[in-house]
Amino acid sequence: MSDVVLVFGYALLTALATGLGALPFAFVRQVSARAITWSNAIAAGLMLGASFGLVSEGSTHGRLETLGGALAGVVFILLTQRVLGDHDDAELSFGAIQGAGARKMLLMLVVMTVHSFSEGVAVGVSFGGGISLATAITIAIAVHNVPEGVAISAVMRPQGVSVLRCAGWSVFSSLPQPLMAVPAFLFVDAFRPALPWGLGFAAGAMVFMVLVELLPEAFHDGRRGSVASLTTLMLVAMVLFQRALH
Amino acid sequence: MAGTEPILQVFFWSLAAAFAAGLGGLPQAVVGRLPQRLLGWGNALAAGLMLGVAYALLDRGLGDALLMGGLGALVGMISVEATHRLTGTEELDLNRLGELDSAYGYQVVVVTALHSAYEGVAIGTAMLLSVPFGISMTAVLAVHNVPEAMLLTAVLRARRVAVSHVATLAVAAKLSQVLLAVAVFALGASRVEALPLLVGFSAGALLQLLLEELLPEAYRQAGSTGIALVTLVAMGMVVALGGLA
Numbered sequence: 109m110s111d112v113v114l115v116f117g118y119a120l121l122t123a124l125a126t127g128l129g130a131l132p133f134a135f136v137r138q139v140s141a142r143a144i145t146w147s148n149a150i151a152a153g154l155m156l157g158a159s160f161g162l163v164s165e166g167s168t169h170g171r172l173e174t175l176g177g178a179l180a181g182v183v184f185i186l187l188t189q190r191v192l193g194d195h196d197d198a199e200l201s202f203g204a205i206q207g208a209g210a211r212k213m214l215l216m217l218v219v220m221t222v223h224s225f226s227e228g229v230a231v232g233v234s235f236g237g238g239i240s241l242a243t244a245i246t247i248a249i250a251v252h253n254v255p256e257g258v259a260i261s262a263v264m265r266p267q268g269v270s271v272l273r274c275a276g277w278s279v280f281s282s283l284p285q286p287l288m289a290v291p292a293f294l295f296v297d298a299f300r301p302a303l304p305w306g307l308g309f310a311a312g313a314m315v316f317m318v319l320v321e322l323l324p325e326a327f328h329d330g331r332r333g334s335v336a337s338l339t340t341l342m343l344v345a346m347v348l349f350q351r352a353l354h
Numbered sequence: 355m356a357g358t359e360p361i362l363q364v365f366f367w368s369l370a371a372a373f374a375a376g377l378g379g380l381p382q383a384v385v386g387r388l389p390q391r392l393l394g395w396g397n398a399l400a401a402g403l404m405l406g407v408a409y410a411l412l413d414r415g416l417g418d419a420l421l422m423g424g425l426g427a428l429v430g431m432i433s434v435e436a437t438h439r440l441t442g443t444e445e446l447d448l449n450r451l452g453e454l455d456s457a458y459g460y461q462v463v464v465v466t467a468l469h470s471a472y473e474g475v476a477i478g479t480a481m482l483l484s485v486p487f488g489i490s491m492t493a494v495l496a497v498h499n500v501p502e503a504m505l506l507t508a509v510l511r512a513r514r515v516a517v518s519h520v521a522t523l524a525v526a527a528k529l530s531q532v533l534l535a536v537a538v539f540a541l542g543a544s545r546v547e548a549l550p551l552l553v554g555f556s557a558g559a560l561l562q563l564l565l566e567e568l569l570p571e572a573y574r575q576a577g578s579t580g581i582a583l584v585t586l587v588a589m590g591m592v593v594a595l596g597g598l599a
Contacts, residue, residue, distance in 0.1 A: 163593060164413045175590050182586060186579075312586070319569075319582035327570040333435055333444045336565035340558060344427040347412050348420045 115293045119231055119286035123224075125250035126282040129257015130275035133265040145330035146338060147262035151216075152322040153342025154259045159311040159318075160343070161350040165230070166307035169300075177308025182316045184309070188218050189320075209267045212321055216263045219317045220256060220281040226306030228285035229299055232292025252353055253282055255346060263322075361539055364481045367489055368474060368535035371496035372528035376521045378503020383517065388508055394575025395584045396501030401568035402585035403498040406592020407476060407491050408560045413596070415483050415553030426554020430472070433555075434562040437468050444566075462509055466502070466527040469563055474534025476556035481535070482542040482549055490595050492535075499528060 166174030192211050205213065231249055257278035264274050292299040326335045358366075382388055416423040438444040441464050473495050481488030503524040510520045542552055572581045 160409050160412060163409065167413075167593070167596075171594065171596075175594055178586070178590060182583070315586055315589070316582050319585055320578050323565075323569060324573045324578040324581075327573055331445065332566050332570045333438060335570075336562050337431055337435055339565050340427070340431045340561040343561060344412075344424060344431075344554070344558060348416075348424050351416065351420055 112290055112294065115232065116286050116290050119228060119249075119289035122231070122250040122253055123279055123282035123285050126253040126257040126260075127275035127279040128254050129259070129278050130261040130265075130271050132258060133261045133274060134271045141329055144266040145326050145335065147266050148322045148326035149330070149335045149338040150342050151259040151262040152318045152326065153339040154255045154346050155314045155318050155322070156339070157343040157346025157350070158256065159314045160347050162226075162307045162311040162314075166304040166311065169304040169307070171304075173304035174308035174311070177305035177310075178312030178315075179308075180305070181309040181312025181314075184222070185215070185219065185313050185316045185320070188215060205267050205269070212325075213264055213267060213269075215317065215321060216260060217277060217281060219313050220260055221284060223310035223314055224282050224284040225288050226303075226310045228288025229292040229303055229306050231285060232289035232294075233296055233300055233303055249285075252350060253285075255349070256282070360481065360485055361536060361543075363485060364478060364488070364535050364539045365532065367481075367492040368477050368532045371473075371477070371492050371499055372470070372531050373525055374496040375499040375503040375506075375524040375528045377500050378505075378524050379507045379511075379517055379521050381504050382507055382511060388504070391576040391580070393505055393508060394572045394581060396504050397568045397572035397575065398581045398584035399588050400498045400501045401564040401572060402588025403494050403592060404560050404564040404568070405585065406589040406596075407480075407494055408557045408564075409589065410487075410491060410592060410596045411476065411480060411483075411553050411557045411560075414487065415479065416550055419550035422550040423554035423557075426551040426556075427558030427561075428554075429551075430555035430558030430560075431562045434468075434472065434559050434566070438465075438566070441465070441468070459510070459513065462506065463523070463527050465567065466506060466524075467530050469502075469567065470499075470528045471530040471534050472556070472559040472563060474531035475538050475552070476560055477531065477535040478538025478542065479549070479552040479556045481539050482552070487596075494592050494595065495531075503528075 163174060163178070166177065192214055227249070257275070260278045260281055261271075261274035264277060265271070269277075323335075323339070326339075381392075412423075435444070438446075441461065443461050443465050446461050446465060477488065477492050477495060480491035506524050506527070507520050510523070511517070515523075538552060542549055569581070569585070572585075
């Protein structure tokens, strides 16, 4: 029983770490058009890099299952977009923000929250390998969550959401991690076959979100060269960062 | 060609990839003038395949030399940016079909030649990692060359350049790929410690190219949902292929 509490506690810590991603945005006062472009490019690079890691990890469990999961992730986002309505839908509101901005924030939150489910399963399954490694894995996942919080805050902060709320939503997006980690830990054998599907799903959803929302907007407002450079830098940094934690 | 010397394999395969560009005129020869949306999907296809190659290189080639890889990626990215600025092509619209402009034709050819030079580095690097992996990545870039040449064809045909001239030019502009692939392979074979640097350089350059040249163009030619789907499917195919080699 104490093991279950430990797994839950550790996974909860990793969720809280996501909130730290809002910190850099405490220093951004003015939200200019340029800041929005850069934020989009930063979020795009971080999410693409994270997806590279997910696909790589998923492929070690099953390449075709990972790709199947990615396809399901894309379909899921398409359906979510359908539910949230068209770009210019002024009816939609999220807190004080309305229309296209609210739609994008909601989509971002859905994508990042859903992707945490499969990460939670990954945590639980790897804990199943032996609780002695738990601390190391927890620290790795917690640190890995920080840039994901940056990605979420990069989308929310330019819409005028306060830093504290950015942190709150970042933590929220990671809450599925502790919730999924426990059952995955308890029933490792049942969950393990689902892992490549889940990781692929998360990757497909994130890459699609980047390609359909973040990059078009960044290119619309910013110079191509700068957007490309920032995205490339963030992508490679995220890949190296995740590798270093592994 | 299993028994052939590796460096000859690099030569033959990269040459074949360059010649694939000659096929870029086919869609237009069959359909006539291509709709904008199709050009956009061509750009997205080319971008997705490149994204897949960048993923495969980073996944396979970095090993533990993370800092070297990161340094390589930084140099690759900056190098692409620098060549764009030096040639005055950083905001070049590659698919202008309309008005004539004397500098425009030269810029398009320069961009194509530089673009394929970086792909040559990627081919050489992939071949260094393993020849079967290199061949599969070269095949991907060969396929990628077709929609790229399709766009070049659309631009040049709109300027009433003859089909045979366009096909030859498309291949000629890609020949830098062969030179760089062979040179990088020879260099890397004698200096194994440079491999992570080359992997990083290739990935950084490919990412910068697809993000700066292909995707922005694609988004203007077709809706972002279609572009995202084509890009993702293309990337997925490279990931699937990576399991075979």
